[in-house]
Amino acid sequence: MARRDYYAILGIPRGAGPDEVKKAFRALAMRWHPDRNPGDAEAERHFREIAEAWDVLGDPEKRARYDRMGPLFTHDGKPPRPEELNEILLDALGGLFGRKKPGDRGDDIRYTLTLSLEEAARGAERTISIQRTISCRDCGATGDAQEGRAPCTDCGGTGRATTRRFLRNDCPFCAGKGYKPAARCPRCNGETRTVADETLKVKIPPGVSTGQKLKLRGKGNDGPGVPGGVPGPAGDLLVLIDVEDHPLFRRRGADLLCEVPVTFVEAALGCDLSVPTLDAVTTIRVPPGTPSGKSFRLPGRGLQSPDGKARGDLHVKLAVEVPPALDEAAKQALLEFSRCAGGECHPQKRAFAEAMGARPAGGKSA
Numbered sequence: 440m441a442r443r444d445y446y447a448i449l450g451i452p453r454g455a456g457p458d459e460v461k462k463a464f465r466a467l468a469m470r471w472h473p474d475r476n477p478g479d480a481e482a483e484r485h486f487r488e489i490a491e492a493w494d495v496l497g498d499p500e501k502r503a504r505y506d507r508m509g510p511l512f513t514h515d516g517k518p519p520r521p522e523e524l525n526e527i528l529l530d531a532l533g534g535l536f537g538r539k540k541p542g543d544r545g546d547d548i549r550y551t552l553t554l555s556l557e558e559a560a561r562g563a564e565r566t567i568s569i570q571r572t573i574s575c576r577d578c579g580a581t582g583d584a585q586e587g588r589a590p591c592t593d594c595g596g597t598g599r600a601t602t603r604r605f606l607r608n609d610c611p612f613c614a615g616k617g618y619k620p621a622a623r624c625p626r627c628n629g630e631t632r633t634v635a636d637e638t639l640k641v642k643i644p645p646g647v648s649t650g651q652k653l654k655l656r657g658k659g660n661d662g663p664g665v666p667g668g669v670p671g672p673a674g675d676l677l678v679l680i681d682v683e684d685h686p687l688f689r690r691r692g693a694d695l696l697c698e699v700p701v702t703f704v705e706a707a708l709g710c711d712l713s714v715p716t717l718d719a720v721t722t723i724r725v726p727p728g729t730p731s732g733k734s735f736r737l738p739g740r741g742l743q744s745p746d747g748k749a750r751g752d753l754h755v756k757l758a759v760e761v762p763p764a765l766d767e768a769a770k771q772a773l774l775e776f777s778r779c780a781g782g783e784c785h786p787q788k789r790a791f792a793e794a795m796g797a798r799p800a801g802g803k804s805a
């Protein structure tokens with residue numbers, strides 16, 4: 440079959456905007472709809488052509504592909520089948536011809552999950568309790584009480600219109616339900632949905648960080664019921680990760696930073712220093728004469744990277760602690776140290792003093 444020009448079918452220029460495409464389609468669909476032209480084969484042929492053109496030009500992705508490929512364009516191998524055309528039309532025309540679209544999608548639920556850094560590092564499984572709006576089971580999401588339902592005499596309980604039409608239409612007397620309700624469902628009070636407490640297991644992959652969202656598809660609120668139709672699909676549960684601050688570690692991506700206080704003596708003489716890792720305590724060798732602020736890298740002791748391919752490092756940074764107060768014996772010992780340790784023990788201080796000594800004395804003190 441020769442590929443037709445969809446723009447010509449809808450009578451619009453190639454540069455037509457989405458609104459113009461939709462307007463043209465709706466106008467033509469109204470004119471050629473088989474319900475309005477019963478028994479007219481020509482009208483039905485026109486209508487299918489229009490629907491096919493709309494299927495392509497009404498979808499930005501398909502339209503771009505069609506524009507690019509021209510006569511080579513295919514509908515992923517085949518044009519839409521009549522049932523699919525119906526779906527396309529329902530989407531575009533809504534209730535124009537009496538049949539309802541399926542119900543709206545339910546809302547997403549947001550839940551904040553607080554984790555320790557250890558849990559974030561290793562991954563975890565948590566059981567959480569949420570409140571979900573779910574389809575009412577008592578009434579099958581119809582909102583009508585089960586008791587006292589009288590079969591619809593107009594459609595014989597099928598819910599379908601008796602006049603044969605191109606699109607399946609709901610029975611106008613019972614709105615497609617197939618019965619006439621006597622009362623509202625007592626459980627949901629006619630709302631088609633109820634609120635229920637639910638516990639869910641959430642699997643948290645290793646390496647998550649604050650602000651990350653985990654999506655549990657279909658675990659949000661159920662969509663509202665539709666008279667005689669299918670309730671809309673459920674929304675999603677969005678679990679927002681919040682990793683607590685840790686008393687020992689700070690995090691930089693997959694790396695961990697830990698500042699370890701050491702005494703001047705440990706830094707000057709060197710020592711075996713106990714340092715924390717996420718799992719345990721390990722020992723690092725601090726060589727004699729290590730300056731304050733020196734970092735040691737412990738490879739692979741960080742967190743797993745988000746893609747799961749690599750592990751970060753742990754950076755241990757030494758901070759020499761100056762005693763805020765000293766007792767008399769310690770003071771005397773330090774003064775003794777000061778007498779022994781001449782300028783060659785403090786090369787930075789000596790270099791600084793020499794540089795400063797080149798300036799004239801006697802300036803105002805701040």
Ligand SMILES: [Zn+2]
Pocket residue numbers: 591592593594595596597598599610611612613614615616617618
């Ligand atoms: Zn009916």
Ligand SMILES: [Zn+2]
Pocket residue numbers: 575576577578579580581582583624625626627628629630631632
């Ligand atoms: Zn109910």
